[in-house]
Amino acid sequence: MSGPDPANVRFDQHHADLRAAAGTSIVDPERAGVVLTMAGDLLRRSACRASGSDEASKEIEPALAAVGREAALAYVASLDAKRLRATLLGAFEDAFEAMLADTKEERSLFADGALLALSTRDHLASVRAALVWSEVDPAALDEKLRIIDEGLAARARMLAVLNPRRRDELSLLDADARGEAFWFGDRAGCDALLAIYTNRPLNKGDEAHLASCEACQRDAKSVGYAVRPAHVSAMILRRIEDGAATATELRFVEHHAKGCKACAVAVEAVRAVDVD
């Protein structure tokens, strides 16, 4: 049985709220943030607007006109970049935990939480789009986004378990909004990562993807470097010399040297020959 398009249902409330905002005067920063977010959500998703992309101005412009410039800037000023970054980092961690979860319920809980936090970042992109539409300088927001996003796009491989839902979200965005939306788009096709993390055999789809995806090829190579220490490395020997080897490293050295003569001799040489 086919029901209403979930994406359209999700944005129904946006349409109603934007209509309600039109013609008012919004001075409260928090309320301004809500309207900016909803307007921006639809600015970036022409397919989700009430009457298609041509109706953007009828639906969105009156609502944005109600938002005072000072209220918009005050909303931006109220955003706590460090807290928002922590939320987004939490989304990455939760997504990884969802992959490792034991039960379906646990997996859903982590995945839903992660997706919700990614949506928070998406809302900020919507706020920016609304500011630009309203000809309000987004520089202050851009500075906060720089803090929030720093280094996170490179960690998108952690979101692999959310990929089907991220792809759904990405497909709703207009083409020009997709490029910047790393939270939905980066590595969204790399489902093979799940097999790589968990050392499961690759299925045919994974194999086909891996054959053409350079990022996955690089990641697969990285995990192939070392999955356990084979011998006592030169670095560990230097760390022993410097007194900097950790307890774990020393336990490995002691254990390994019992069964590996070559490493035992090297460790003995480091300890026996004092140059001080």
Next chain:
Amino acid sequence: MAAVRTPMLTVNLSYASRVSVRSGRARSPMSSFASLPDAELFELVLSTRAAGRDANTAIGALCERWRRPAGVVVRRIQASYRTGSPDDEAELYQEAVRKFVEKGLDQFRGASEVHPGQAASPKTFFLRIVKHAAIDAYRKQRDLLEDPHEGDEEHSESPHQVGHAVGLARREEEREGAADLYWAAFARLEREHPNEASAWEAYHHLDLEDHEACAKHLGITVANSYKRVSRAQAHLRLFLMELDETRET
């Protein structure tokens, strides 16, 4: 060791010779360094480099003072390995000079790592480089001698052997790089997921390789051991990917 000299060592030899030759040619500056104690000459090296000027003459003079103690260190390492020839001393000294110039000068911090709070001497720092260069060399030599592909050509440097030695040297570098990466990833696992790190250590570092034994060692259930090792694997793999990417960039 000279008989199985790898191209890497050949390169080292020519580099170190360059430093020595320069120092040999520049007789006047060399003699002017004679009155300077090690610490002052070392400071001169650092300040000359910091000013962007050529410090090879001063480095040559400084390292020359440490040639004999370096030989003592090499002989003691040879005794540990029960191998080596007198020829190795010069080669390993030159290898150490290369490492000292290329990396050591920037890494020297002036503080003793073995005796915190005390000043470290540049000489001790250099002799440590000699010591580890010797250990590395004799470990590699052992690998070469144990390598089944070496065959009868052990005492010549045919193109085949040189190519093979290049391959081995590259493989060794990759192996060392991989080991460094692994330990960095494991250190992060210990910080962020200590329970998983303990299980991984028991299973893989201590070679228990059996969840019953691992569970007993850690005082947890077998199911928990399995879970922790699986989680450790996923996190380690993620960390390896991230660290490797950082290393590349």
